[in-house]
Amino acid sequence: MSMSAVVLIIEDNRSLAESVGFYLESRGMEVDYAADGGEGYRLAVENRYDAIILDGHLPRMDGLDVVRALRREARISTPIIMATGRDTLDDKLAGLEDGVDDYLTKPFATQELEARLRAVIRRNRKEVARQVLKVGDLSFDPTCHRVRRGDRELELSPVSAKLLTILMRESPRVVSRREIERELWGDDLPDSDALRSHLYNVRKAIDRGFDTPLLHTVQSAGYRIADLPPGQRPPRVAAAVV
Structure with a gap:
């Protein structure tokens, strides 16, 4: 089942970003890309997205720094899924405490990413509606x-x-x-x-x-x-x- 949503992918691995983006577009979503943390932060502030897929290791601005800046400075509550090679418990807890909504460790199945994406978007839409x-x-x-x-x-x-x-x-x-x-x-x-x-x-x-x-x-x-x-x-x- 397709879902109407606009998603921002912040990922410096071009082939991975394109692969995920093509898949999500085939599932009815619109996708924007940013190849570094600074550009990703700018796009997230200037546009409205239903969710953000964020790499942990990024040039110009680290993934967790992007999360902190969006949550604390820009006051943006867009759901964020961090998809990263950082797989320790401390890394996950730090991300969740800073405002990450879900955590996915690389390598991951695109279908699992889609399922998690749908879940955070549905949850956020219901919270807004209340x-x-x-x-x-x-x-x-x-x-x-x-x-x-x-x-x-x-x-x-x-x-x-x-x-x-x-x-x-x-x-x-x-x-x-x-x-x-x-x-x-x-x-x-x-x-x-x-x-x-x-x-x-x-x-x-x-x-x-x-x-x-x-x-x-x-x-x-x-x-x-x-x-x-x-x-x-x-x-x-x-x-x-x-």
């Missing part, structure tokens, strides 16, 4: 699909509610159209106006009748939900364009 999301005076409990702004309860369709979940979960980050469409529909994209319609419905539900807009269009970049100071808010005319 959280009550809050931005400003807007709150959303995905477990019961209850959306409130201030003292007003809001109604959203299931797809618009999922769109709201994505934007609130990533707030205040700008989320690209491609990211949103992939998470909403996978590879089976609807017609080009579908996302536009759902963005309009979300904006109408959460912003109409309120003084402070929360859903913002960022020209040529994407969309975000954020409680911005007055000086940082786009003009209302621009914000209405989706």
Whole structure:
């Protein structure tokens, strides 16, 4: 069974990275590559991934240093599977304590890596779904699909509610159209106006009748939900364009 997910592989062994990447792509996933720790850290901070496969020994920035920087400095909670030749108990405990979600010792079977990858992605998606999301005076409990702004309860369709979940979960980050469409529909994209319609419905539900807009269009970049100071808010005319 395929899984719609975007995975970052940080691995300096090119043939291994390509082999794993081709396999995961054949299983329905999208894959990005980085050949060193510094580049891997940059990609992990600048993009959203469902999981990261990380080598322990890397040029420029060691694997555990990448984990520490992502968890402690960038505050990124993307699931990380460390796939490495470091196989002692102390190595594994150090990795898990620093924020690694799972540990796989080289050499490994690609099918086992896929199984572990699916497990951490499913677990992370369920954990995100259980959280009550809050931005400003807007709150959303995905477990019961209850959306409130201030003292007003809001109604959203299931797809618009999922769109709201994505934007609130990533707030205040700008989320690209491609990211949103992939998470909403996978590879089976609807017609080009579908996302536009759902963005309009979300904006109408959460912003109409309120003084402070929360859903913002960022020209040529994407969309975000954020409680911005007055000086940082786009003009209302621009914000209405989706």
